Amino acid sequence: MRLGVLCSGGDAPGMNxxxxxxxxxxxxxxxxxxxxxxxxxGLMNADFFDxxxxxxxxxxxxxxxxxxxxxxxxxxxxxxAFATPEGLKVAADALDRAGVDALIPIxxxxxxxxxxxxxxxxxxxxIGCPGTIDNDLLGTDATIGFSTAVATxxxxxxxxxxxxxxxxxxxxxxVMGRHSGHLALATALAASAEIACVPEEIVDAVxxxxxxxxxxxxxxxxxxxxxxxxxxxxxxxxxxxxxxLADCPYATRTVxxxxxxxxxxxxxxxxVLATRLGDFAVRSIVDGATGMMAGETCxxxxxxxxxxxxxxxxxxxxxxxxxxxxxxx
Numbered sequence: 295m296r297l298g299v300l301c302s303g304g305d306a307p308g309m310n311x312x313x314x315x316x317x318x319x320x321x322x323x324x325x326x327x328x329x330x331x332x333x334x335x336g337l338m339n340a341d342f343f344d345x346x347x348x349x350x351x352x353x354x355x356x357x358x359x360x361x362x363x364x365x366x367x368x369x370x371x372x373x374x375a376f377a378t379p380e381g382l383k384v385a386a387d388a389l390d391r392a393g394v395d396a397l398i399p400i401x402x403x404x405x406x407x408x409x410x411x412x413x414x415x416x417x418x419x420x421i422g423c424p425g426t427i428d429n430d431l432l433g434t435d436a437t438i439g440f441s442t443a444v445a446t447x448x449x450x451x452x453x454x455x456x457x458x459x460x461x462x463x464x465x466x467x468x469v470m471g472r473h474s475g476h477l478a479l480a481t482a483l484a485a486s487a488e489i490a491c492v493p494e495e496i497v498d499a500v501x502x503x504x505x506x507x508x509x510x511x512x513x514x515x516x517x518x519x520x521x522x523x524x525x526x527x528x529x530x531x532x533x534x535x536x537x538x539l540a541d542c543p544y545a546t547r548t549v550x551x552x553x554x555x556x557x558x559x560x561x562x563x564x565x566v567l568a569t570r571l572g573d574f575a576v577r578s579i580v581d582g583a584t585g586m587m588a589g590e591t592c593x594x595x596x597x598x599x600x601x602x603x604x605x606x607x608x609x610x611x612x613x614x615x616x617x618x619x620x621x622x623x
Contacts, residue, residue: 295325295326295395295396295579295580296325296326296327296328296392296393296394296395296396297316297320297325297326297327297328297394297395297396297397297398297576297579298327298328298329298330298337298350298389298392298394298396298397298398299313299316299317299327299328299329299330299352299368299397299398299399299400300329300330300331300333300334300336300337300368300397300398300399300400301313301333301366301368301369301370301399301400301401301425302333302334302370302371302372302373302399302400302401302404302405302408303333303370303372303401303402303404303405303426304370304401304402304426304427304556305364305365305366305370305556305557306402306425306426306427306437306438306439306440306442306443306556307364307365307427307438307439307442307443307556307557307558307559307560307561307564308425308438308439308442308560308564308565308567308568309365309366309370309400309425309438309439309568310357310360310361310363310364310365310366310367310560311360311361311362311438311560311564311565311568311569311572312400312423312425312438312568312569312571312572313329313357313360313366313367313368313400313572314357314360314361314569314572315568315569315570315571315572315573315576316398316423316572316573316575316576317329317352317353317354317356317357318354318357319572319573319576319577320576321353321354323576323580325576325580326351327351327352328342328343328349328350328351328352328392328394329342329343329350329351329352329356329368330342330343330350330368331343331368331369332368332369332370332371333369333370333371333372333373333401333405334371334373334376334381334385334405334408335371335372335373335375335376336368336369336371337376337385337388337389338373338375338376338381338384338385338388339388340388340391340392342392343356343368349392350392361560361565361569362559362560362565363559364442364556364557364558364559364560365556365557366400370401372404376408377408377411379415382411382412382414382415382416383415385412385415385416386412386415386416389416389418390416394418395418395419396418396419396420396421396579396584397409397412397416397418397419397420397421398420398421398422398423398572398575398576398579399420399422399423400422400423400425400438401422401424401425401426402424402425402426402428402430402431402437403426403430403431403603403604405422405425406422406431406587406600406603406604407604409422409600410585410600410601413584413585418584419579419582419583419584420584420585420586420600421575421578421579421583421584421586421587421588421597422575422586422587422588422600422603423438423568423571423572423575423587423588424437424438424571424587424588424589424603425437425438425439425568426438426439426440427439427440427442427443427470427477427555427556428440428470428471428473428474428476428477429474429476429477429480429608430473430474430476430607430608431587431589431603431604431608432598432602432603432604432605432606432608433587433589433591433596433598433602433603434587434589434590434591434596434598434603435589435590435591435592436563436567436590438560438564438567438568438571439556439560439564440476440477440480440564441560441561441563441564441567442558442559442560442561442564443470443477443555443556444477444480444481444484445484445561446551446554446555446557446558447467447469447477447481447485447520447551447555448481448484448485450467450549450551450554451465451467451481451485451487451518451520452485454467454518454549455485455486455516455518458516458517458518458547459515459516461545462515462516462544462545463516463517463544463545463546463547464506464516464517464518464519464537464542464544464545464546464547465516465517465518465519465546465547465548465549466519466521466530466533466534466537466546466547466548466549467487467518467519467520467521467530467549467550467551468521468522468523468529468530468531468548468549468550468551468552469481469520469521469522469523469551469555470522470523470551470552470553470555470556471492471493471522471523471524472493472522472523472524473493473524473607474492474493474494474522474524474607474608475490475492475493475494475495475522475524475610476608476610477522477555478490478491478492478520478521478522479492479520479610479611479614479615479618480614481520482518482520482618483614483617483618483621485518485520486518486621487518487519487520487618487622488505488506488509488514488517488518488519488622489502489505489506489517489518489519489520489618489622490519490520490521490522490615490618491519491520491521491522491533492522492610493522493524494607494609494610495610495615497533499533499536499537499539499540500540502519502533502537502540503537503540503541503542504540506537506542506543506544507541507543509622509623510543510544512623516544517544519533521533523550529550530548530549530550531548531550534546534548567590570590570595571588571589571590571595572588574588574595575588578597583597585599585600585601586598586599586600587599587600587603589603
């Protein structure tokens with residue numbers, strides 16, 4: 295059997311670890327793996343991994359020492375042209391010409407939407423692996439890259455807290471999460487932030503200022519507010535302006551972490567998750583599965599229909615929202 299593998303959409307720490315797992319799991323069972331560079335755009339252009347073993351062929355040696363590296367050696371992209379009927383037909387033809395029997399796309403909801411659309415034009419098997427720092431896919435307790443992105447943001451906030459305490463300031467720290475607040479909430483909890491502003495919740499600048507006033511009266515010398523970039527207030531900069539108009543009692547500073555959250559060496563948790571899911575994706579294909587995501591729930595690998603992973607918005611854990619409020623006093 296010949297398997298194709300690609301990374302699509304925003305990169306996430308652990309994509310390389312997942313790629314390594316796919317290649318070595320397939321090789322251990324005697325299957326070939328074709329690496330597709332630059333995601334769906336590369337698939338349309340038949341842009342395959344540069345290999346002396348043949349067109350795109352990846353060996354266990356070609357993925358040596360990449361488990362600990364961030365990003366993806368296959369590169370990634372976003373490709374609007376792939377979403378068109380013409381683009382999907384071109385991609386399907388490219389897979390057939392390369393003799394690919396099954397495809398393992400590593401990415402988030404956009405990647406999986408593309409995989410579902412591709413399945414209408416291509417008869418091969420498709421099993422996706424969830425690689426996104428947003429942790430917003432249904433059917434898995436965690437996505438590859440989420441743990442590392444949280445750890446990166448927490449490390450930055452730990453440093454900001456030092457200067458916030460020294461100058462008795464309020465810092466608004468913007469993290470990624472245009473449509474999902476999972477990263478912002480987990481970061482706020484782990485970094486002992488006082489408030490998290492997320493797209494799923496209505497954010498009232500006046501109410502936040504009142505809460506900050508209350509915390510100041512309790513003796514708080516500094517405040518950290520974690521803001522998801524997709525927050526309806528317009529992000530940290532816009533929220534900062536509204537807080538200044540609402541008589542915020544602290545001098546404020548805004549820090550936008552941006553794409554720094556996507557990079558860096560993956561945590562042990564992400565490395566293990568990526569390795570398990572890559573191997574499980576290969577075994578699932580060998581067993582005949584298709585149209586599924588390889589996920590993990592309650593410590594066990596599971597298959598979830600790709601359509602179900604993005605069918606609705608994954609809710610934030612209410613107990614964590616309440617926990618953050620109790621810890622902020």
